Amino acid sequence: MSKKNKKKLMSVTALFVPEIRDLINLKNFSEVKEIISKIPPIDIAERWNDFSSKEKMLLFKLLKTRLAVDVFESLPFEEQSFLLDNLGNTEVSQVLNEMSPDDRANLFRDLPPKVIKKFFKLMKKEEVEDVRELMTYEEGIAGAIMTTDYVELRKEITARAAILKLQDTLSFDDDSDISSIYITDVEHKLLGVVELQDLIKAPPDMLIKDIMESTDFIKINEYSPDDEVAQLFKRYDLIDAPVVDENEELIGVITIDDIVDIMEKVATKEIYEVGKMTPGEGKMISYATSTVREIIGRRAGWLVFLVVFDFLTGTVLKTFQDTLSSVVALVFFIPMLLGAGGNAGTQSSITVIRALATGDVGFDNIKTVLRLELMAALLMGLIVGLLAFGRAMLLESDPIIALVVGATMFLIVLLAICTGVSLPFISKKMGLDPAVLAGPITTSVVDIIGLIIYFKVAQTLLPILR
Amino acid sequence: MSKKNKKKLMSVTALFVPEIRDLINLKNFSEVKEIISKIPPIDIAERWNDFSSKEKMLLFKLLKTRLAVDVFESLPFEEQSFLLDNLGNTEVSQVLNEMSPDDRANLFRDLPPKVIKKFFKLMKKEEVEDVRELMTYEEGIAGAIMTTDYVELRKEITARAAILKLQDTLSFDDDSDISSIYITDVEHKLLGVVELQDLIKAPPDMLIKDIMESTDFIKINEYSPDDEVAQLFKRYDLIDAPVVDENEELIGVITIDDIVDIMEKVATKEIYEVGKMTPGEGKMISYATSTVREIIGRRAGWLVFLVVFDFLTGTVLKTFQDTLSSVVALVFFIPMLLGAGGNAGTQSSITVIRALATGDVGFDNIKTVLRLELMAALLMGLIVGLLAFGRAMLLESDPIIALVVGATMFLIVLLAICTGVSLPFISKKMGLDPAVLAGPITTSVVDIIGLIIYFKVAQTLLPILR
Numbered sequence: 032m033s034k035k036n037k038k039k040l041m042s043v044t045a046l047f048v049p050e051i052r053d054l055i056n057l058k059n060f061s062e063v064k065e066i067i068s069k070i071p072p073i074d075i076a077e078r079w080n081d082f083s084s085k086e087k088m089l090l091f092k093l094l095k096t097r098l099a100v101d102v103f104e105s106l107p108f109e110e111q112s113f114l115l116d117n118l119g120n121t122e123v124s125q126v127l128n129e130m131s132p133d134d135r136a137n138l139f140r141d142l143p144p145k146v147i148k149k150f151f152k153l154m155k156k157e158e159v160e161d162v163r164e165l166m167t168y169e170e171g172i173a174g175a176i177m178t179t180d181y182v183e184l185r186k187e188i189t190a191r192a193a194i195l196k197l198q199d200t201l202s203f204d205d206d207s208d209i210s211s212i213y214i215t216d217v218e219h220k221l222l223g224v225v226e227l228q229d230l231i232k233a234p235p236d237m238l239i240k241d242i243m244e245s246t247d248f249i250k251i252n253e254y255s256p257d258d259e260v261a262q263l264f265k266r267y268d269l270i271d272a273p274v275v276d277e278n279e280e281l282i283g284v285i286t287i288d289d290i291v292d293i294m295e296k297v298a299t300k301e302i303y304e305v306g307k308m309t310p311g312e313g314k315m316i317s318y319a320t321s322t323v324r325e326i327i328g329r330r331a332g333w334l335v336f337l338v339v340f341d342f343l344t345g346t347v348l349k350t351f352q353d354t355l356s357s358v359v360a361l362v363f364f365i366p367m368l369l370g371a372g373g374n375a376g377t378q379s380s381i382t383v384i385r386a387l388a389t390g391d392v393g394f395d396n397i398k399t400v401l402r403l404e405l406m407a408a409l410l411m412g413l414i415v416g417l418l419a420f421g422r423a424m425l426l427e428s429d430p431i432i433a434l435v436v437g438a439t440m441f442l443i444v445l446l447a448i449c450t451g452v453s454l455p456f457i458s459k460k461m462g463l464d465p466a467v468l469a470g471p472i473t474t475s476v477v478d479i480i481g482l483i484i485y486f487k488v489a490q491t492l493l494p495i496l497r
Numbered sequence: 498m499s500k501k502n503k504k505k506l507m508s509v510t511a512l513f514v515p516e517i518r519d520l521i522n523l524k525n526f527s528e529v530k531e532i533i534s535k536i537p538p539i540d541i542a543e544r545w546n547d548f549s550s551k552e553k554m555l556l557f558k559l560l561k562t563r564l565a566v567d568v569f570e571s572l573p574f575e576e577q578s579f580l581l582d583n584l585g586n587t588e589v590s591q592v593l594n595e596m597s598p599d600d601r602a603n604l605f606r607d608l609p610p611k612v613i614k615k616f617f618k619l620m621k622k623e624e625v626e627d628v629r630e631l632m633t634y635e636e637g638i639a640g641a642i643m644t645t646d647y648v649e650l651r652k653e654i655t656a657r658a659a660i661l662k663l664q665d666t667l668s669f670d671d672d673s674d675i676s677s678i679y680i681t682d683v684e685h686k687l688l689g690v691v692e693l694q695d696l697i698k699a700p701p702d703m704l705i706k707d708i709m710e711s712t713d714f715i716k717i718n719e720y721s722p723d724d725e726v727a728q729l730f731k732r733y734d735l736i737d738a739p740v741v742d743e744n745e746e747l748i749g750v751i752t753i754d755d756i757v758d759i760m761e762k763v764a765t766k767e768i769y770e771v772g773k774m775t776p777g778e779g780k781m782i783s784y785a786t787s788t789v790r791e792i793i794g795r796r797a798g799w800l801v802f803l804v805v806f807d808f809l810t811g812t813v814l815k816t817f818q819d820t821l822s823s824v825v826a827l828v829f830f831i832p833m834l835l836g837a838g839g840n841a842g843t844q845s846s847i848t849v850i851r852a853l854a855t856g857d858v859g860f861d862n863i864k865t866v867l868r869l870e871l872m873a874a875l876l877m878g879l880i881v882g883l884l885a886f887g888r889a890m891l892l893e894s895d896p897i898i899a900l901v902v903g904a905t906m907f908l909i910v911l912l913a914i915c916t917g918v919s920l921p922f923i924s925k926k927m928g929l930d931p932a933v934l935a936g937p938i939t940t941s942v943v944d945i946i947g948l949i950i951y952f953k954v955a956q957t958l959l960p961i962l963r
Contacts, residue, residue: 071714071733194660194697201698209694210676210736227693228675231660232667248537265761267537268754270676270736287753288734294757295731298764299851305768306847307840317857318848318865323872330844331877334910337840338881338888344832345892355828359821362828366810366944369832373839373940374773374803378796381772382784385765391783399784406789411797415804422804426811444800474839478832 047074048081055086064093072098076105088117097204100126104134107320108141115150124153131206132179133289136165173260174253176293177274177283180207183215184239186222191235193225208286211271214243219280221246221273250275253282258297262390264290301388304466305381307333333471340475344482351486354496360427361489364436365482367422371415372443372481373474379404379451380473384466387455397456408448416441435489442488443481450476513540514547521552530559538564542571554583563670566592570600573786574607581616590619597672598645599755602631639726640719642759643740643749646673649681650705652688657701659691674752677737680709685746687712687739716741719748724763728856730756767854770932771847773799799937806941810948817952820962826893827955830902831948833888837881838909838947839940845870845917846939850932853921863922874914882907901955908954909947916942 047070054063067075067090075090079102082090091099091114103111103126115123127135127150139147139162151159161179168174182200184193197209212230214222223243233242249272251260264272264287274283303310308329348355355361383400386392392400420437424430454469454476490496513536520529533541533556541556545568548556557565557580569577569592581589593601593616605613605628617625627645634640648666650659663675678696680688689709699708715738717726730738730753740749769776774795814821821827849866852858858866886903890896920935920942956962 069711069713073732073734074714197697198701203695203698203700203703205698209697210692226676227697229669231663231675231693232669232671234669235664237669245535247535248540265757266539268539268757270753287736287757291731291734291753291757291760294760294764295855298760298767299855302764302768302771302847302851305771306843308844308847318852318869319857319862321869323869323876326848326869326873327876330841330873331880334837334840334844334877334881335884338833338837338884341833341836342888344836345829345888348829348832349826349892352825356822356825359818359825360815362821362831363811363814365828365831366814366835366948367804367807369835370807370810370941370944371800371804374800374937375796377772378774378800381768381774382792385768386784389761389765391785396784403784403787403789403792407792407796410789410793411800414797415800418801418804422808422811426815440804471840475836478836482832 048078051090052082052086055089060089060093063090067094068098072101073105075102079106079110084113084117087114091118092122096125096129097206100129104130108138111138112142115146120153123150127154128158129206132161132165132283133176136162136168136175139166140170168253171257172253173251173255173257173274173285174283176257176260176289177253177285178208179283181281181284182207182209182212183219183281184212184225185216186214186238186240186243188239189235190230190233190237190239190242193230193239197227208271208284211284213246213273213281213284214239215281221250221275221279221281224249224273246273249273250279251285252277257293260285261290261293261297265294297388301384301466303329304464305384307337307471309333337471337475340472341478343479347479347482347486351482354486354489357495358432358489358493360429360432361435361485363426364419364423364439365485367419368436368439368443368485369478369481371419371440372447372477374447375408375411375415375444376447376451376473376477379408379448380455380469381451383452383455384469387459387465394456394460400452404448404452408445411448412441412444415444431492431494435485435492438492439481439485439488442484443477446480446484447473447477514544517556518548518552521555526555526559529556533560534564538567539571541568545572545576550579550583553580557584558588562591562595563672566595570596574604577604578608581612586619589616593620594624595672598627598631599642602628602634602641605632606636634719637723638719639717639721639723639740639751640749642723642726642755643719643751644674645749647747647750648673648675648678649685649747650678650691651682652680652704652706652709654705655701656696656699656703656705656708659696659705663693674737674750677750679712679739679747679750680705681747687716687741687745687747690715690739712739715739716745717751718743723759726751727756727759727763731760763854767850767932769795770930771850773803773937775799803937803941806938807944809945813945813948813952817948820952820955823961824898824955824959826895826898827901827951829892830885830889830905831951833885834902834905834909834951835944835947837885837906838913838943840913841874841877841881841910842913842917842939842943845874845914846921846935847917849918849921850935853925853931860922860926866918870914870918874911877914878907878910881910897959901951901958904958905947905951905954908950909943912946912950913939913943 047066051063051066079087091102094102103114165174165179182197184196188196201207201209210227212225212227214225216222224246225239225243229242249263249267249269251263251272251274253274253276263269269287271284271286273281274285276282300310309332310329383392416437419440420433423433423436427433451473454473455465458465458468513532517529517532545553557568560568569580631640631645648663650662667673667675676693678691678693680691682688690712691705691709695708715729715733715735717729717738717740719740719742729735735753737750737752739747740751742748766776775798776795849858882903885906886899889899889902893899917939920939921931924931924934
């Protein structure tokens with residue numbers, strides 16, 4: 032597609048920051064209020080640190096409650112703490128009572144017990160109960176991303192009655208999400224779901240039980256891992272999904288916005304693992320908040336481990352010292368051979384790792400993968416082997432050395448692809464994350480075995496070495 | 498988190514396939530109808546090839562219209578063609594008229610002109626017009642993923658009137674998505690958006706113009722690249738967003754389900770590029786549908802290119818032939834040194850590539866990245882350098898050789914990290930995808946310069962070589 036045709040989306044600039052600071056200096060607060068009410072909360076949160084502490088407090092108080100809570104939810108923990116420490120009790124109580132339950136539980140997980148106790152005193156009883164329950168879920172499972180802000184209806188009422196009930200119960204500034212309404216029985220057991228838009232479309236006298244759809248395929252156990260929840264959302268094109276406990280009782284709802292974040296986190300984790308790094312659990316990785324210590328923490332472990340692993344290549348080479356001294360020309364091709372092996376192995380391992388992650392491949396269709404990869408390995412080995420033969424002829428003009436290099440290249444590519452394909456499956460079979468082990472180790476394994484192959488082939492083919 | 502605590506989500510098994518086949522054999526069609534009406538369309542589509550051609554036709558006809566269309570939309574192109582070729586005109590017309598506009602335009606893009614002409618004759622005039630317009634958008638831009646199935650309202654009516662109007666216009670089986678309703682003026686210009694749930698929550702006499710929210714930050718130009726659209730959805734936690742043309746007229750709506758697919762595609766593309774492969778534009782990559790030719794097509798190009806690139810390592814080594822012959826022990830450490838360089842380079846380049854992709858890093862905060870990476874490079878170079886020194890002492894017991902190896906390791910890690918950080922930025926500056934160039938080339942660049950460094954350091958420090 033031609034680049035010209037594509038139009039950049041408008042990106043939000045930080046232009047509003049100087050304008051607001053000027054207006055604050057001029058004490059024109061009503062104008063500030065007007066401007067910030069039109070900026071999306073996430074954009075305000077992103078520019079938060081451009082303001083002084085004093086300006087932050089002022090801005091926060093000028094925001095309408097709903098927007099203030101939204102901005103608060105988008106701020107990093109340190110800024111949230113700062114605000115809670117400096118706002119009056121009424122404001123703190125308002126923010127804490129109105130925050131969305133999942134974000135709130137997240138905040139409380141990081142607060143010291145003393146502060147939690149203080150805040151609990153400022154909150155409504157039922158909200159305290161809600162935080163207490165949600166805090167029991169560890170990061171990485173469904174319970175930790177669900178919200179308890181949802182609406183339930185019974186199955187025996189009509190569409191018209193349902194709409195009237197919703198209109199009676201909810202005020203305009205209520206921020207419960209009612210785009211999906213969950214249907215439960217008296218014991219809170221989940222029976223089905225009704226989309227709000229289907230309530231509108233349905234004939235007024237139609238009963239909920241005839242409108243509702245089954246949740247059999249989409250209900251989520253509270254302890255399901257969040258990456259599997261994301262797969263479920265993707266598979267069934269969900270906007271939200273109910274979370275149930277072991278008694279099938281509805282205890283929460285997961286919405287797509289949290290899933291989008293999880294998908295991004297999972298992709299980052301996988302890319303980091305493929306890139307021989309330890310991304311760490313849960314946290315979003317960002318340069319903006321990273322320290323040198325964290326960067327080294329993510330990388331040094333693997334780097335050191337792989338160097339130690341590669342100690343073996345030295346041992347292999349020393350073993351073949353005599354061969355090396357006799358035919359120094361063999362050295363010339365070592366980087367090219369190992370480089371190609373590493374690249375071919377990485378290509379395969381990454382394809383398999385990705386396919387395992389997206390659920391495209393499992394142990395049931397492992398045969399298809401092996402067949403495809405083996406065929407590809409043979410063909411690519413042939414291509415690159417011929418190339419290596421040509422290169423060796425060009426550099427050394429010795430057909431036997433060229434043959435050694437070409438044959439080794441073929442074998443190394445074959446070895447690399449087989450290693451690259453098997454390691455992810457083996458890791459997964461061992462209950463490990465396929466990317467953690469397979470990504471980094473493939474290259475080193477190919478280095479070591481590849482060198483042995485090289486010298487064995489040389490010893491077999493070169494007359495001088497026999 | 499303990500593994501025990503996590504519960505696997507129920508995965509849909511293929512158990513329904515044998516059951517349905519048995520029932521078909523017994524000609525118990527009403528039971529088949531009952532069963533398939535309860536299976537999610539995507540699950541039926543996934544098992545489609547477990548049925549014979551005859552069974553497929555039968556099953557399709559037993560599905561209720563809405564479900565049949567959903568199954569149809571989830572099938573690969575070949576299966577869609579097969580059905581369209583074998584269904585009667587009435588059924589073809591039904592399917593084509595009721596498909597969601599974006600999926601339908603996708604299908605038509607792949608059909609031969611002759612077939613398109615035939616199908617157009619079976620479709621309603623306005624649907625033909627719709628396909629014609631959507632087909633003009635190439636894959637990869639907003640227009641190609643938008644649907645034209647949305648609902649518009651005017652801003653001067655009340656919430657009550659709006660709800661009544663929706664109820665009057667829409668029948669229960671209408672599948673227009675009305676969770677967001679777009680507000681336009683007489684010229685179709687976009688004014689704002691109202692969530693259906695806000696219509697329910699609002700006081701009945703409130704005017705739409707007072708309920709609606711601004712679309713200034715979320716409206717999308719028809720030619721915006723789809724990965725940027727995905728970023729926008731993520732940033733503002735959107736469920737859907739309006740698409741406008743250059744005159745600000747509303748021409749379509751993009752929904753989150755398409756965005757989820759794009760996010761997955763973008764992540765796969767990035768991982769493939771990092772893994773030195775050419776993923777190809779647009780298409781989802783899957784082993785299930787890949788041929789050996791496609792696998793080789795994605796990989797051989799880079800593999801061959803990098804082998805040719807690595808030809809240079811041979812030239813470098815031949816240049817230093819005399820040094821190599823004098824101190825064969827230098828060879829022992831080449832794979833370890835180049836391996837560590839490759840790994841360190843890959844770690845940095847992948848971190849930068851990911852950060853550029855998520856928008857965490859840009860040219861404005863390049864200084865922070867450089868500072869962090871340089872500090873990390875110095876420290877990691879030191880650690881791995883000491884390790885290499887130790888290894889060389891152990892293998893060769895020659896402190897000067899060990900010093901050469903240790904110093905080279907330090908320099909190579911430094912070089913690798915600098916290369917890994919700069920190449921993605923340079924690629925991006927050149928208007929290229931950072932992952933395309935930077936991922937694969939980093940290792941090869943480090944190989945070549947690394948070898949030169951190694952021998953230069955050796956020639957400087959080893960008395961025998963002076």
